Amino acid sequence: MKITSTQDNGITIIRLSGRFDATVADQFKESVQQLCEKGLSNFVIDMSDVSYIDSSGLGSIITFLRKIRLAKGDIKVASLSDKVRSIFQLTRFHRVIEIFDNSESATLSFNTLHGKE
Amino acid sequence: MVRNDIMDKMELKFSPTLKNAQMGTIAAAKIASAFYNLIKNDDPDQNFSTDVELAVGEACTNCVKYSENLDTGDKTVIVTFETDDEKLVIQVKDQNPEFDFHGVSVPDFSEVPEGGYGIFIIREKMDLVTYMHTNGWNCVTMTKFIASPII
Numbered sequence: 001m002k003i004t005s006t007q008d009n010g011i012t013i014i015r016l017s018g019r020f021d022a023t024v025a026d027q028f029k030e031s032v033q034q035l036c037e038k039g040l041s042n043f044v045i046d047m048s049d050v051s052y053i054d055s056s057g058l059g060s061i062i063t064f065l066r067k068i069r070l071a072k073g074d075i076k077v078a079s080l081s082d083k084v085r086s087i088f089q090l091t092r093f094h095r096v097i098e099i100f101d102n103s104e105s106a107t108l109s110f111n112t113l114h115g116k117e
Numbered sequence: 118m119v120r121n122d123i124m125d126k127m128e129l130k131f132s133p134t135l136k137n138a139q140m141g142t143i144a145a146a147k148i149a150s151a152f153y154n155l156i157k158n159d160d161p162d163q164n165f166s167t168d169v170e171l172a173v174g175e176a177c178t179n180c181v182k183y184s185e186n187l188d189t190g191d192k193t194v195i196v197t198f199e200t201d202d203e204k205l206v207i208q209v210k211d212q213n214p215e216f217d218f219h220g221v222s223v224p225d226f227s228e229v230p231e232g233g234y235g236i237f238i239i240r241e242k243m244d245l246v247t248y249m250h251t252n253g254w255n256c257v258t259m260t261k262f263i264a265s266p267i268i
Contacts, residue, residue: 021142022178023135054174055234062231083167090241091234092226 001050003031011107012040017049020057028060041073042110046103048079053087065097074098078106129196133184133211138177141196145207146170148198149261152205156263168242169261173207175235176257180211204244204262210254218248218257 001018012035020028035043045061047053065075078100080088088094100106129144131137149169153162173196180194197208221236240246245260 019139021139021174022182023139052170052174054171054178055232055238056178058234059231062229066231083163086167087171087238090238091224093229095226096229 001027003028005031005035008107009111011042011044011110013044013046013103013107015046015049015103018051020047020050020053022054022056025056025060028057029063032064036067036071041068041071043068043073043075044100044103044106044110045075045077046079046106047077047081047084048102050081050084053084055091058087058091058093061097062093074110076100076106076109078103125200127198129198131194133181133192133194135178135181137194138174138181141177141194142170142174145173145196145198149205152200153263156202162264165261165263169205169207172239172242172259172261173209175238176209176259179235180209180213180255183213183216184211185213202263204260207259207261208256209259210256212253213255215250215255218255 001016001020001024004015006013006015014032014035016028018024032043043064061075061077068075076098077088079102080099085094085099088097088099098106098109100109127148129141131141146166146169150166153165177194177196184192192212195208195210197210199206199208218236221233223237224230224233239257239259242261243259244262245258247258249256249258
């Protein structure tokens with residue numbers, strides 16, 4: 001899986017591509033840990049190019065979410081395929097993490113929350 | 118199509134590594150898609166292959182995660198695919214210690230656990246799921262029926 005990150009108005013957008021499964025869950029945890037160590041706390045995970053996610057991938061997002069919420073930040077996810085979205089719904093993750101149709105609207109939701117609009 | 122009472126069988130055998138589990142999972146999705154297409158004589162049903170991919174993925178990953186000799190190559194995982202005109206039966210076998218498969222409960226979603234979803238996903242995605250431990254092998258058998266069996 002490829003992991004890249006960019007900044008947009010104080011929000012960190014993490015773009016994932018490929019299969020998000022047990023083979024890359026640790027890689028994801030290490031990558032986001034590095035971002036956390038930079039003091040970043042608000043994230044959008046853009047999953048438009050994620051072709052598959054399993055429970056290990058979901059678990060690594062939950063680990064990340066817990067850490068970020070302890071730091072008073074938040075994570076939102078965007079651009080889920082039907083296949084990925086169905087797993088979020090099956091495991092009830094959609095109840096604890098906000099899902100947006102695209103990363104732009106997810107980013108905007110942070111800005112609205114922070115009164116930047 | 119004429120009903121075929123004899124099941125066709127294929128087998129994958131690999132050492133318990135996450136990379137091998139991933140390849141086994143991808144192979145399972147391809148086999149499920151091809152099977153559906155053959156039986157239905159139509160475009161593959163994405164839900165059928167996606168469900169199989171998820172279930173086999175979770176089962177294979179469990180084989181690796183609970184392996185006592187991770188990546189040493191001295192243990193084996195076997196994935197068997199059997200088909201007839203109405204169902205795909207997949208067995209995932211490993212040589213890990215016996216475990217209480219039937220005692221694994223549904224995750225407590227209110228607690229948002231970081232793990233423990235694997236067997237839940239397998240049960241949700243497949244139509245029949247059974248577990249046995251015989252002769253040193255754990256064997257999870259997962260059956261997925263074609264939506265409208267040919268009569």
